[in-house]
Amino acid sequence: MYKKKASPKPQEISYERVKSYMLWLIERYGDYSAKKLLQKANLLFKDDTQFNEPALNYLIERDIVNDLRYAQRLTESLTEKNIGANKIKEKLYSKGFSSATINECVSSIETSDEDYFEKALLLKVRKFGEAPIDEIKLKQKALRHLIAKGFSYAIANKAVGYSPEEE
Incomplete structure (x- = not known):
């Protein structure tokens, strides 16, 4: 009923093909780190990876990948x-x-511990309210939440125990 298409001949892997694939990824999806770009190229061109490094080096030399x-x-x-x-x-x-x-x-981030404290306090107030947390289980939950967001234990603990009346 339907004609079966002949399987297309696999394209030959060349330096230009690998380079154009990397450029296409950057144009289509934005910036990539050199490591991620090399991983993607190694995944697609796994049969012959000899052109992946030179193509990446070409893009790095031209400051396309920085x-x-x-x-x-x-x-x-x-x-x-x-x-x-x-x-x-x-x-x-x-x-x-x-x-x-x-x-x-x-x-190079120009934020001090005070800035991080303000961000942690904002998250704590948004999720747990303004009052300082005294209940142990709720305090542990708040600490886990803030630490998971990337704040140090000292800043998270300070934010959890902070009360606006102290000032």
Whole structure:
């Protein structure tokens, strides 16, 4: 009834094909870290990976792929959200950045402990109310919530025990 299509001949893997695939990914989906781009290329061109590294190096030389620039932009957008430095580090690590790049970006954040305290307090008030939490189970739940959002234990504990009447 239906004619079966002949299976298409697999395309030959070449340097130009790998490079154009990487450029297509960047154009279509935005920036990628070098590690993630190489992972995607290795996944698609798993039969012959000899062109993946040279194609990536070409993009890095032309400053099309720049891990530091991408990580800094990502860090800036994440600092605008109500999350702490530890969560920012975790998200950057999951994107495939090196620890040196992550540390450089996180250290460039111009927020003090007081700013993080304000963000943690905002999250605590939004979820648990303004009153300081004295009940042990609720306090543990609030601490877990704030620590999961990337705040240090000291800042989370300070936010959970904070009462507006203290000032």
